[in-house]
Amino acid sequence: MKEAYIAVDIGASSGRLMKSNYELDDRITLEEVHRFKNGFSQKDGHDRWEINRLIEEIINGLEKVKQSGIEKCYVGIDTWAVDYCLIDKHGCLKEAPISYRDDRTKGAVQEFTRHYSLEKLYEKTGIQIQPFNTIFQLLAEDQQKLREAHQLLLIPDYIGYVFTGKAVTEKTNASTMQLLNPESKNWDGELLKLVGLREEQLPPLVEAGTVLGTLLQEKFPTRDLPEATFITVATHDTASAVIGTPGCGENWAYISSGTWSLLGIETTLFNVSRQAFFENYTNEWGAHNTIRFLKNIMGMWLIQEVARMQKYQYSYAELAEQAAAAPGFQQFIDVNDPVFLNPDNMIEALQSYCRNTNQKVPETAGELARCIYDNLALCYAVELEKMEGLTGTGEKINKLHIVGGGANNLFLNQLTANAAGIPVEAGPGEATAIGNILMQMIATGIFNNLEEARKVIQKSFDFSIHQPEPFDNQIIEAYKSMIEGAKK
Structure with missing residues (x-):
């Protein structure tokens, strides 16, 4: 057997x-x-x-x-x-x-x-x-x-x-x-x-x-x-999810997308510069002497809590459909603001944030979901740009892998590709479990190293590819301006 x-x-x-x-x-x-x-x-x-x-x-x-x-x-x-x-x-x-x-x-x-x-x-x-x-x-x-x-x-x-x-x-x-x-x-x-x-x-x-x-x-x-x-x-x-990410060869970044969105790169060097400290990037240890240089982003927690507050009236797929039908980029919010960490009511927290910053208040399920997905995509795009600057190599990230449960959100994946201006490869959704298993297989001699194990992921699981579509960069600049203003 x-x-x-x-x-x-x-x-x-x-x-x-x-x-x-x-x-x-x-x-x-x-x-x-x-x-x-x-x-x-x-x-x-x-x-x-x-x-x-x-x-x-x-x-x-x-x-x-x-x-x-x-x-x-x-x-x-x-x-x-x-x-x-x-x-x-x-x-x-x-x-x-x-x-x-x-x-x-x-x-x-x-x-x-x-x-x-x-x-x-x-x-x-x-x-x-x-x-x-x-x-x-x-x-x-x-x-x-x-x-x-x-x-x-x-x-x-x-x-x-x-x-x-x-x-x-x-x-x-x-x-x-x-x-x-x-x-x-x-x-x-x-x-x-x-x-x-x-x-x-x-x-x-x-x-x-x-x-x-x-x-x-x-x-x-x-x-x-x-x-x-x-x-x-x-x-x-997150360490297991990164092992289960099929990044290979290209200058790639990842988002482990679940309750949290962990956006980063795999490297072997610690970056403890003043700028990395100021931007609150982390250097978590990975398997086989790697470093996960990444940014913690609040992630799917926001939509999970909105769904819970609505007593799960809509599935996540239905919320994504309603978001796609709602007008885009009506609000700019800082998804990492502490008010969203563990509010009694996420819907009220989102609405209060918009009200306090003199923005249109999202009311319907679709508007709330669109607000969350728009701002997650914008946050991802801005943090990718920051991360490129922090690495100091001058090299552009040319592919973003989204893994974990959030990889199944095709609407958010496309928004992210558009805002970031790079291709997004989404999947596998169970990257964490896959990384867990690959580590067991390396330990028992089936694979010799991470590179060898990751090649098997591409053969074994399905992915969706999202090419960037034209995007108004003024939206990103307006987002940056609003977030900086809210922090002050």
């Missing part, structure tokens, strides 16, 4: 188990085994993830894997970044982990600057300043709980620990904590001390592609599970 590979891929709004095999014609298959919802809820005064339910859903998915006839498999886990679990000396979870969207970090960046320069922090870590970064979460953490914790585990590492009993800290995800030093390739003692964390509380750092251990069947005596070997893949979902 062929070796089976299982990707456990959990994002901020949903999770899935995807099954894959390597075929003799140099293709990989991908099949969804189990899908489930994810989200946070208020408990004990904070927005917390239901981590135990996520683990139960993974068990349910693994049972389905066994029921499909698979006795043995490899498993890799990826999730969102920055959030963590505190573990006691008995190896038990102290409390449900707090979401990065919780308001406990409000004011944490300002508090941090009383002790340390943000520019120095950026020079030391290469990571953008975001109030939800782990370093600021730790600053806002209950210090007694932090001192009493035996270990701190990032979300995917905690899940792997539950299934194998082995505790590690995978590097691609660890870099988002803003506590790693690129020069030493290790934890920065000065920053750990500043937030009250001891290095012995952090499990050993490991590279993506490290074998973690085997499933402890005795922990789940009532469940019929396959014999599973867990591999620590690139556990940050």
